[in-house]
Amino acid sequence: MATLDAFKKPDTLKTPDALAPRPAAEAPQQTPSPPEQPRLAVDNVSLEYRTARHVVKAAQQVSFNVQEGDRFVLLGPSGCGKSTLLKAVAGFLAPVEGEIRLDGRSIHAPGPDRIVVFQEFDQLPPWKTVKQNVMFPLLASRTLARDAAETRALETLEKVGLSGFADAYPHTLSGGMKQRVAIARGLAMQPRILLMDEPFAALDALTRRKMQEELLALWDDVHFTLLFVTHSIEEAQVIGNRILLLSPHPGRVRAELGCEEDTLNNHGSEATRARTQRIHQLLFEHQAKADDAVTREARS
Amino acid sequence: MTLRSVPAEERGERPDRLYELPPIDTRDLMAQRSRWQHLWGLPAVRKALILVGLVLLWEGAARYQGNPLMLPGASATVRALWDGLFAGPLLARIGVSLSVLIKGYALGSLLALGLTTLAVSTRIGRDLLTTLTSMFSPLPAIALLPLALLWFGLGEASLIFVLIHSVLWAMAVNIHAGFQGVSETLRMAGRNYGLRGLRYVALILIPAALPSLLAGLRIGWAFAWRTLIAAELVFGASSGGGGLGWYIFQNRNELYTDKVFAGLVVVIVIGLLVENLIFDTFERLTVRRWGMVRGQ
Numbered sequence: 001m002a003t004l005d006a007f008k009k010p011d012t013l014k015t016p017d018a019l020a021p022r023p024a025a026e027a028p029q030q031t032p033s034p035p036e037q038p039r040l041a042v043d044n045v046s047l048e049y050r051t052a053r054h055v056v057k058a059a060q061q062v063s064f065n066v067q068e069g070d071r072f073v074l075l076g077p078s079g080c081g082k083s084t085l086l087k088a089v090a091g092f093l094a095p096v097e098g099e100i101r102l103d104g105r106s107i108h109a110p111g112p113d114r115i116v117v118f119q120e121f122d123q124l125p126p127w128k129t130v131k132q133n134v135m136f137p138l139l140a141s142r143t144l145a146r147d148a149a150e151t152r153a154l155e156t157l158e159k160v161g162l163s164g165f166a167d168a169y170p171h172t173l174s175g176g177m178k179q180r181v182a183i184a185r186g187l188a189m190q191p192r193i194l195l196m197d198e199p200f201a202a203l204d205a206l207t208r209r210k211m212q213e214e215l216l217a218l219w220d221d222v223h224f225t226l227l228f229v230t231h232s233i234e235e236a237q238v239i240g241n242r243i244l245l246l247s248p249h250p251g252r253v254r255a256e257l258g259c260e261e262d263t264l265n266n267h268g269s270e271a272t273r274a275r276t277q278r279i280h281q282l283l284f285e286h287q288a289k290a291d292d293a294v295t296r297e298a299r300s
Numbered sequence: 301m302t303l304r305s306v307p308a309e310e311r312g313e314r315p316d317r318l319y320e321l322p323p324i325d326t327r328d329l330m331a332q333r334s335r336w337q338h339l340w341g342l343p344a345v346r347k348a349l350i351l352v353g354l355v356l357l358w359e360g361a362a363r364y365q366g367n368p369l370m371l372p373g374a375s376a377t378v379r380a381l382w383d384g385l386f387a388g389p390l391l392a393r394i395g396v397s398l399s400v401l402i403k404g405y406a407l408g409s410l411l412a413l414g415l416t417t418l419a420v421s422t423r424i425g426r427d428l429l430t431t432l433t434s435m436f437s438p439l440p441a442i443a444l445l446p447l448a449l450l451w452f453g454l455g456e457a458s459l460i461f462v463l464i465h466s467v468l469w470a471m472a473v474n475i476h477a478g479f480q481g482v483s484e485t486l487r488m489a490g491r492n493y494g495l496r497g498l499r500y501v502a503l504i505l506i507p508a509a510l511p512s513l514l515a516g517l518r519i520g521w522a523f524a525w526r527t528l529i530a531a532e533l534v535f536g537a538s539s540g541g542g543g544l545g546w547y548i549f550q551n552r553n554e555l556y557t558d559k560v561f562a563g564l565v566v567v568i569v570i571g572l573l574v575e576n577l578i579f580d581t582f583e584r585l586t587v588r589r590w591g592m593v594r595g596q
Contacts, residue, residue, distance in 0.1 A: 092488055110491040120485040126590040127507045140493040140503060171591025 037104055038065035039225050040072075040089065040193055045098035047084050047251075058084040059251035061098065064244050066193065071219060071226045073240030075233065077283060081251030082229045086197050089227060090116045102192055112141035115186035117196040121178045124170040124185075131157065131166040134185045143189065156188040157181075159218060176207040180214070187218065193225045200235070212238055213264060233279050237262035237272060245282055255282050347576070372558040380558035381565055388559075390547065394566060397528060397543030400456055404463025405524045409517065411464065412471035417501050419472075420479045429476060437469035441527040445534060459531055466527035467520040474519060478512025479505050511587045518579055522571070529567055 047059040058081035066072040074082040087093045089100055091110040100107045102114065115137065117123070124133050134153035138144045144152060157163050160180040170178055179199055186194045200208040212235065219226065230236050236243050237259050245254040257279070262272040339345050355374050362373030372380070384390030415432075418425035441462040448458040482505055490504035506513065532545025544563055551559035587593045 087488075090488075090492060092491070110488070110494070112492070112494045114492070116488065116492050118485050118489070120483070122483045123485045123489045125486065125489075125504070125507065126592050127510070127586070137493040140490075140495050140499070169590055 039068045039070070039103065040066040040227065041099075041101040041104075042085070042089065043099045043101065045085070045088065045095045045100060047081060047088055047093060048096050049084060049093070057250040059088075059246075062246070062251060062253055063098075064253065064256060066225060066227055068225055069223050071228065071239055071241045073236040073243045074227070074229045074246060075236040075240075075243050075279070075283075076231065076246035076251065076254075077248050078231060079248040079251075080246040081248075082231075082246055083197055085246075085251065086116070086195055086227065086229050089193075090114050090195055112137055112143065112189055113192045114195055115189045115191040117179070117182045117186050117194070117199045119198040119201050121170075121175055121202065123182055124178060126170050129167050129169055130162060130173070130181050133170065133181055134188050137185060137189050141189070152188050153184075156184045159187070159221065160184045160214065174207075175203050176211055179203065179211060183215065183218070187222060187224065191224075193227055196226065196228045198229055198231070201230070201232075208235075209264075215239065216264070233276055233283075236279075237275060238264050243279070245279060247283070344576075369555060369557055372561050376558045377561040377565060380556070381562040384547075384559060384562050390562065390566065393542065393544050393547040393563075394570075397532065397545070398570075400459050400543060401463065401524055401528050403456075404460040404528070405467055405520065407460065408464040408467030408520060408524070409471060412468050412475055412516070412520070415468075415472050416475040416479060417498075419476055420501065420505065421497070429472060433469045433473050436465065437473065439465075441466035441523075442530055442534065445531055449535075454535075459528065459535070462527055462531055463524050466523045470523055471516040471520040474512050474516030475509065478509030478516070481512065482508040511593050514579065514583055514587065518575070521574060521579075525567070525571060 042062060042064050045059060045062050046057065048055050048057050050056075062081075062085060064072070074085060076082050084093065088095055089107065091107050091114065094108070107114075125136065128136055131150070131153050134156055135146075135149040138149040138152065139146065143149075154163070154166065157166055160183060162177065162180055162184065165173065165177065170181065173181070182199070183196075200211050203211060216239070218224075226239075228236075228239050230239070241258065241260045243255075243257045243259055245257070246252065247254045257275070259275060261269075262275060266272060333341075359374040362368075362371050362376075365371050368376055381390070415425075415429055419429035420426070444462050444465055445458070448461045452458040452461055486504065486508055490500055495503055528543070529545040529548070532543045533549045535542075535545075544566060548560050548563040551557075551563065583593070
């Protein structure tokens, strides 16, 4: 199991020198990827999913690279295949064309080096307490022994502000708290990349804003690599440092934009609003064109 | 449409309102319920009350009828039960029945779990399970008894065979339904952690399907108990004295109706104990605590 070995390395070696480029990082993010090799490479990937009668093309020849420490956002309207793309990166779905590589190795199956935070609250096994939930992937993947896993779970829970709820069962928590547990569980694994599939979409607007702030604060602290799916332009700008715009039916890359400057603090700034406008235009214009084509086709 | 908008100037002057909120004593927010309400809220109390009512009804009917040969009263039955337990063979009969029951039940449960595990991991396994259950679950266990006697002879093995048959199919259907009801997100989370094969079944599917599994175990228990008593009635004594069913049968032949009732009461009491102590406790410690089924 080469992946697992690579995974365990930093714990056994304990080389603080390897962390030199990121002195702020408390929890080390394992071996850094060399700059010329992206952490995640999605290379000309087409995806299909099957219903009982049809084979539906969800994404067509999508390519992008996620560098280490990126907060990379996949943004698009529903039906652009962004969630399907994330599931393919997670390994739940094999591409029909192209290749997805993590640290240069092709992805074939789900694995604990890519922890997914889902939108649904039932991603947390209800029979495990908050602490056990955070420990679960560490133990299931045999990354850590029980004692070490418990220590790390408590550390991570402290980071997301849930220390007081370590022994609570998930059904007693609010939606926002459940998502925080799910994020803690992902961070505790110290995955090569953290995948988030519209994690805040089922939350109310106030909680969502708070969770966005907390996620960014966590990133400032730990500097994990993040791939984030959303259908909210505003969320994409706030969370991401790069945005990949996808067009719907099938999902194709429309644009890739940097948006490091757009943060929660300067939300009303001129540049941010201009970028929102631009993204809106890029998504909307494409749809308008498609609508035109359909009407033209219908007329002829 | 009767809605109409009132012009702003007609809505009157409404200044912004702002209040300083003084802290509130949080103890005032929770009041104690009265003792009777609390007692009535306990399921054990309500159930005990029902039982007492039924016993009174029975005793009344027996006294009214006045023929202990046809319907002995609750008091006569309790006396027969006491004699049977401490002076008669009842305790030994219970022991024989329970030991056979537990063997058959455990084997049937394990087989059901194995079959459903096979059914969730392969397509042919699923087809096998659905075909077998639709074939055999309508078949009454008692109907298999003559065949069992032919194959396994007059003894425990035949009883265990029919017990397995009565437990297996009902339980397999329930467990399989439970496995299939496990949410897609939870499945993906499990695979995400790198779980596969038997570890995936043991660490994700079984706990996630535990409410259905428990329902299956309860149904299986009732079926097993029912089948065992019926089989013993038909089948009589196996080697070295029969079980409870045999006790009931023997006493009916000798017209000790109070002893027949004592035997039936034992069947009922054991059923109630297992249901209310073992299964309910297990349920309270697991699925209720986890919020997977609603509390009472």
